Amino acid sequence: MKHVLILGGGFAGLECAKRIRDENIRVTLVDRWNHHLFQPLLYQVASGALAMAEIAQPLRSILSSHKNVTTLMDDVVHIDLPKKQVQLKGRVLDYDFLVIALGAKTSFFGHDDWAQHTLGLKSLDDAMAIRKKVLLAFEEAESATDAVAAEKLLTMVVVGGGPTGVEMAGSLAELAQRVLKDDFRHIDPARAKVHLIEAGPKLLPMFPGGLPDYTRERLETMGVTVHLNCPVKEVGEGYVIAGDQRIDSAIIIWGAGVEASSVSRTLAGVTLDRAGRIEVLPDLSLPGHPEVFTAGDIVAFTDKNGIKVPGVSPAAIQMGAFIAHSIQNESSSTARTAFAYWDKGSMATIGRSAAVVSFAGMQMRGFIAWLMWLFVHLVFLMNMRNRVSVFLHWVWSYCTWQRGARVIQSPRSS
Amino acid sequence: MKHVLILGGGFAGLECAKRIRDENIRVTLVDRWNHHLFQPLLYQVASGALAMAEIAQPLRSILSSHKNVTTLMDDVVHIDLPKKQVQLKGRVLDYDFLVIALGAKTSFFGHDDWAQHTLGLKSLDDAMAIRKKVLLAFEEAESATDAVAAEKLLTMVVVGGGPTGVEMAGSLAELAQRVLKDDFRHIDPARAKVHLIEAGPKLLPMFPGGLPDYTRERLETMGVTVHLNCPVKEVGEGYVIAGDQRIDSAIIIWGAGVEASSVSRTLAGVTLDRAGRIEVLPDLSLPGHPEVFTAGDIVAFTDKNGIKVPGVSPAAIQMGAFIAHSIQNESSSTARTAFAYWDKGSMATIGRSAAVVSFAGMQMRGFIAWLMWLFVHLVFLMNMRNRVSVFLHWVWSYCTWQRGARVIQSPRSS
Numbered sequence: 001m002k003h004v005l006i007l008g009g010g011f012a013g014l015e016c017a018k019r020i021r022d023e024n025i026r027v028t029l030v031d032r033w034n035h036h037l038f039q040p041l042l043y044q045v046a047s048g049a050l051a052m053a054e055i056a057q058p059l060r061s062i063l064s065s066h067k068n069v070t071t072l073m074d075d076v077v078h079i080d081l082p083k084k085q086v087q088l089k090g091r092v093l094d095y096d097f098l099v100i101a102l103g104a105k106t107s108f109f110g111h112d113d114w115a116q117h118t119l120g121l122k123s124l125d126d127a128m129a130i131r132k133k134v135l136l137a138f139e140e141a142e143s144a145t146d147a148v149a150a151e152k153l154l155t156m157v158v159v160g161g162g163p164t165g166v167e168m169a170g171s172l173a174e175l176a177q178r179v180l181k182d183d184f185r186h187i188d189p190a191r192a193k194v195h196l197i198e199a200g201p202k203l204l205p206m207f208p209g210g211l212p213d214y215t216r217e218r219l220e221t222m223g224v225t226v227h228l229n230c231p232v233k234e235v236g237e238g239y240v241i242a243g244d245q246r247i248d249s250a251i252i253i254w255g256a257g258v259e260a261s262s263v264s265r266t267l268a269g270v271t272l273d274r275a276g277r278i279e280v281l282p283d284l285s286l287p288g289h290p291e292v293f294t295a296g297d298i299v300a301f302t303d304k305n306g307i308k309v310p311g312v313s314p315a316a317i318q319m320g321a322f323i324a325h326s327i328q329n330e331s332s333s334t335a336r337t338a339f340a341y342w343d344k345g346s347m348a349t350i351g352r353s354a355a356v357v358s359f360a361g362m363q364m365r366g367f368i369a370w371l372m373w374l375f376v377h378l379v380f381l382m383n384m385r386n387r388v389s390v391f392l393h394w395v396w397s398y399c400t401w402q403r404g405a406r407v408i409q410s411p412r413s414s
Numbered sequence: 415m416k417h418v419l420i421l422g423g424g425f426a427g428l429e430c431a432k433r434i435r436d437e438n439i440r441v442t443l444v445d446r447w448n449h450h451l452f453q454p455l456l457y458q459v460a461s462g463a464l465a466m467a468e469i470a471q472p473l474r475s476i477l478s479s480h481k482n483v484t485t486l487m488d489d490v491v492h493i494d495l496p497k498k499q500v501q502l503k504g505r506v507l508d509y510d511f512l513v514i515a516l517g518a519k520t521s522f523f524g525h526d527d528w529a530q531h532t533l534g535l536k537s538l539d540d541a542m543a544i545r546k547k548v549l550l551a552f553e554e555a556e557s558a559t560d561a562v563a564a565e566k567l568l569t570m571v572v573v574g575g576g577p578t579g580v581e582m583a584g585s586l587a588e589l590a591q592r593v594l595k596d597d598f599r600h601i602d603p604a605r606a607k608v609h610l611i612e613a614g615p616k617l618l619p620m621f622p623g624g625l626p627d628y629t630r631e632r633l634e635t636m637g638v639t640v641h642l643n644c645p646v647k648e649v650g651e652g653y654v655i656a657g658d659q660r661i662d663s664a665i666i667i668w669g670a671g672v673e674a675s676s677v678s679r680t681l682a683g684v685t686l687d688r689a690g691r692i693e694v695l696p697d698l699s700l701p702g703h704p705e706v707f708t709a710g711d712i713v714a715f716t717d718k719n720g721i722k723v724p725g726v727s728p729a730a731i732q733m734g735a736f737i738a739h740s741i742q743n744e745s746s747s748t749a750r751t752a753f754a755y756w757d758k759g760s761m762a763t764i765g766r767s768a769a770v771v772s773f774a775g776m777q778m779r780g781f782i783a784w785l786m787w788l789f790v791h792l793v794f795l796m797n798m799r800n801r802v803s804v805f806l807h808w809v810w811s812y813c814t815w816q817r818g819a820r821v822i823q824s825p826r827s828s
Contacts, residue, residue: 034553034820035820035822051465051466051467052465052466052819052821053818053820054465056821058597058820058821060597061597061816061820064597065596070599071597072556073557073822091557091559124823125823125824128823135448139487142486143487143504143505145505182478182479183472183474183485184474185484185485186484385806385807385818386818389803389807389818392802393799396799402475402799404799404800405466405467406448406449406471406475407448407449407470407471407472407538408447408448408449409538409542410539
């Protein structure tokens with residue numbers, strides 16, 4: 001019985017595991033968390049709009065009916081390609097096929113010491129840390145007797161003008177301007193400042209036409225201070241220096257870049273790009289190792305149509321499905337096909353009733369784009385319960401300007 | 415302008431703050447958390463059935479429209495009765511009226527060293543710690559190669575046969591027997607053992623007639639091993655000795671008793687009962703301090719009808735409302751009235767379709783009692799959004815045997 005070992009339960013790894021329905025193939029899925037995370041909505045957990053459980057579901061519960069799949073919660077320590085073995089913290093596993101889908105992590109472009117002063121946004125832990133720090137800042141400002149200290153507490157910085165940064169900044173601005181508006185007596189939450197810092201000349205550079213400008217104008221209307229052409233030069237405890245400006249802030253959220261999971265750098269004999277992503281053959285296998293596939297954000301790949309596959313969830317899902325297909329057809333005599341990416345377009349939300357959508361040469365923005373964003377994200381949520389729960393949450397938030405998940409857990413510990 | 419300082423945002427303190435609608439009275443509500451917690455459903459968060467945000471709501475959001483109320487998130491350090499001052503961590507507050515509603519904490523009956531080996535169930539942190547430890551135990555058992563280690567991992571102990579212990583034990587048994595049934599490949603979750611340990615001769619001793627026996631039988635049918643007349647003699651790392659039996663278990667949940675918040679022991683000149691609760695006058699004020707009231711679980715009180723007021727949420731709410739009324743009528747020349755407790759009955763749930771209810775001399779059990787339990791808890795949840803959310807969650811769980819909040823946050827940290 002062939003054994004397929006899948007490392008990583010993100011969009012790519014999970015899709016691959018779900019698609020291998022051949023009962024004569026044994027599948028093991030390993031992830032360091034017990035859950036699959038719907039990352040596109042992570043910023044809503046960070047800003048108190050959604051609860052953790054609404055965007056995360058246990059991997060073993062998703063795969064409950066897939067009797068050929070075993071789920072293990074463990075860390076990947078080392079991949080031994082020649083021996084066809086993977087060393088986990090708890091055990092060693094042999095494989096016939098290996099699928100490396102370990103994703104990406106926050107990148108500080110060589111300044112790893114900045115990590116300690118900033119908050120990333122890749123995991124539920126990251127999101128809960130941001131939520132706690134932001135809500136505690138308002139609580140502390142309400143108690144503060146010193147005006148300068150209160151102003152610093154109510155200054156938030158988001159680094160990176162891509163979708164993560166734009167969505168996070170917009171959501172924080174709405175939190176301060178609207179959600180918390182009536183809840184304080186000593187401070188005016190609307191006086192909180194949200195800075196969005198981007199090194200390049202525009203926000204959402206991957207979006208065409210007027211959408212980047214629209215995004216900037218819309219954010220500025222919402223009270224976000226947008227800094228363009230402003231590369232970050234230094235980050236320290238409680239401050240960031242971007243361009244020639246110093247901003248004092250206790251909350252610096254880093255959404256500026258990602259690089260491949262560090263496992264990629266430990267693989268012998270593979271070629272990596274600058275972000276540590278693995279360069280693979282047209283069938284997504286490693287050169288010299290037809291039994292090893294890679295999928296998702298850990299891959300650097302230009303498909304047969306010349307499209308550089310972006311690090312987005314539709315791409316990861318397509319790769320996972322493609323690899324599952326290849327593995328299941330391996331016994332047949334036909335040669336492997338080459339992976340082709342189907343671009344489903346891009347979308348990002350800016351705030352209430354405002355989003356940008358780019359699809360098949362079309363551009364949309366504003367309320368209609370926002371409804372499309374809502375619809376697509378609800379459809380792709382993992383199960384019906386979460387769809388209903390998130391939908392009701394959004395309707396309720398839209399009607400009341402409230403957010404449902406403003407609980408600070410463990411206020412005293414850091 | 416009179417200033418009323420309320421310490422504690424539980425059922426008593428929050429009710430008191432909400433009831434003081436006189437705009438000429440300034441109210442400050444202090445709590446160490448940012449949220450009011452609906453404690454009766456806390457065990458459902460611990461067992462992964464509900465999300466944190468479904469049973470907790472920010473105090474300042476609840477009190478948003480009460481413009482005379484200021485909410486502060488801070489810790490109470492010292493109460494100076496003669497000076498009419500309360501020292502918080504962040505500042506000192508003067509008061510004209512003080513309401514001490516700081517509640518209760520887990521009691522180990524003099525064995526405070528047992529705390530480090532057990533898990534309490536009083537706060538959201540406690541509940542999240544239990545959830546994490548229980549779900550991780552199943553994950554680790556699935557990875558374990560040693561059968562003895564796996565058995566210890568899958569043994570859970572609940573100490574205390576009151577409502578907390580009964581509800582927790584029943585919920586854990588259902589988690590293992592039904593919810594996780596199909597999700598593992600190497601272990602059979604149904605082989606997990608749940609022990610419920612009670613020092614006295616019956617479970618739920620406050621319930622009349624045959625309800626305690628019914629509860630025991632029902633729990634045993636669900637797979638819980640019930641130990642009666644079994645006082646805990648020793649608790650150590652990974653084991654508990656109860657009666658003459660030693661049970662090895664990594665998960666020991668302590669629901670055996672509560673004592674008053676430790677602030678009560680720092681008050682000069684007050685009389686405390688054995689559990690540290692404050693003995694008060696018929697108007698719930700402190701002897702010699704008509705300007706200081708106490709309410710909720712921190713109070714030891716026998717009302718004018720001879721009823722010893724129990725530490726339950728209806729009692730706390732009634733006390734909070736009574737004190738708000740007294741303070742608002744203080745300027746009138748009428749003498750203060752005496753507090754009378756209105757017993758609304760007791761209820762506890764054992765598991766799916768099984769609960770016990772005692773009300774006005776009537777006893778109910780089984781499915782009808784369970785429906786009553788569901789109805790009452792939905793009605794008393796803080797707001798409409800949580801009611802809808804919890805209701806849908808329960809319907810979904812009833813139909814699918816699934817639980818929506820099985821996410822393990824920070825698996826690697828402790």
